Amino acid sequence: MNRIDLNCDMGESFGAYRLGQDEIIMKHISSANIACGFHAGDPGTIRRTVQLAMSCGVAIGAHPGLPDLAGFGRRRMEIAPREAFEMTVYQIGAVQAFVRAEGATLTHVKPHGALYNMAAQDEALAEAIAEAVYKVEGNALLYGLAGSALIRAAEKIGLTAAQEVFADRSYEADGTLTHRSLPGAVIADSAVAASQAVDMIVKGQVMTRQGTPLALQADTVCVHGDTPEAVKHVLALREALSKAAIGVQPPGKLLR
Numbered sequence: 001m002n003r004i005d006l007n008c009d010m011g012e013s014f015g016a017y018r019l020g021q022d023e024i025i026m027k028h029i030s031s032a033n034i035a036c037g038f039h040a041g042d043p044g045t046i047r048r049t050v051q052l053a054m055s056c057g058v059a060i061g062a063h064p065g066l067p068d069l070a071g072f073g074r075r076r077m078e079i080a081p082r083e084a085f086e087m088t089v090y091q092i093g094a095v096q097a098f099v100r101a102e103g104a105t106l107t108h109v110k111p112h113g114a115l116y117n118m119a120a121q122d123e124a125l126a127e128a129i130a131e132a133v134y135k136v137e138g139n140a141l142l143y144g145l146a147g148s149a150l151i152r153a154a155e156k157i158g159l160t161a162a163q164e165v166f167a168d169r170s171y172e173a174d175g176t177l178t179h180r181s182l183p184g185a186v187i188a189d190s191a192v193a194a195s196q197a198v199d200m201i202v203k204g205q206v207m208t209r210q211g212t213p214l215a216l217q218a219d220t221v222c223v224h225g226d227t228p229e230a231v232k233h234v235l236a237l238r239e240a241l242s243k244a245a246i247g248v249q250p251p252g253k254l255l256r
Contacts, residue, residue: 002244004201005162005220005251006237007031007143009063009112011049012040012072012226020225026052028234030250031059031220033110033143036091039065039073047098054104059250061143064091065112072226073113074180081128084115088132096137107252108162109133110143111150120148120176127153134159141251146216147175162251165206165218167197168233173210184209186224190232194240197221201246220251 010026011034012019019040026032032053035041041049053060064087065073079087092109099106111119111129119126126144130153133142138159144150146163154161168187170178178185187193200206200218208214223233241248 002201003247003249003254004218004241005030005059005254006234006241006248007033007061007110007164007220007222008225008230008234009033009035009222010053010225011035011045011063013045014040014042014069021231022049022052022225024231025225025234026056026058028238029058029223030248031061031108033061033063033108033112034095035112036062036064036094038067038087038091039069039112043098046095047102050095050098050102050104054102059107059252060095060099060104061108061110061140062092062095062106063110063112064088064115066115073115076114076118079125081124084119084125085128085132088129089136092132092136106137106140107250108141108143109137110164116145116150117177119150120145123149123153126150127156130154130157130159141255143220145175145177146218160255162219162255163217164220164222165197165200165216166222167193167237168223168227168229171206171208171214173208173212173214175214175216178209186227188229190229190236193223193233194236197237198240198244198246202244219255
């Protein structure tokens with residue numbers, strides 16, 4: 001039986017603002033990436049999301065992003081590698097403190113939004129983020145876009161990398177995700193998202209926006225928790241995985 005980790009970005013509410021359906025989605029995933037307060041999240045939300053993940057037996061990860069609440073961390077910022085290192089250390093520490101206070105373990109780190117996409121292509125930024133993870137929690141997995149600079153940086157410094165693919169995003173021929181400003185960048189049809197995910201796991205490839213197949217490795221599949229279709233996507237994906245005899249399991253059991 002094939003096995004895959006199914007991850008989702010969680011804990012992205014902030015103060016009085018509520019985003020996502022974490023209580024429902026958490027029951028159907030194997031790892032949660034918890035916002036650290038820069039692009040979303042706050043102390044109370046972090047703590048509650050850690051507790052929710054623990055109650056569901058879901059692996060807990062930190063989800064550091066750019067300091068851009070208004071833009072939800074999805075707008076590019078010109079930052080130096082030193083700044084990437086420092087903001088990653090700071091944010092991992094925030095989630096890690098709540099994880100330890102609740103008696104759990106931080107299993108992974110996954111950069112968010114623009115920071116994630118920047119690190120997929122910028123070797124220096126990728127190495128700074130990998131160094132931050134290594135120095136704060138060297139046993140943690142580092143999630144990165146499959147085949148990207150972040151994967152190479154993780155392996156270079158001695159971290160275990162989890163090559164991530166996306167059920168609900170379209171791909172470009174160069175392996176990057178389609179920019180959200182372009183039509184079709186975010187997949188709204190749950191059946192299409194589920195089918196794409198199964199193809200990436202079973203066939204090791206995805207059809208790009210240009211109509212060409214792209215080879216990639218899938219260690220973990222992401223479904224974004226902030227989209228209106230998030231719950232439908234997760235349920236459709238679980239059904240499709242079951243039909244394809246693909247089990248869902250936390251990444252630590254798959255990659256260690």
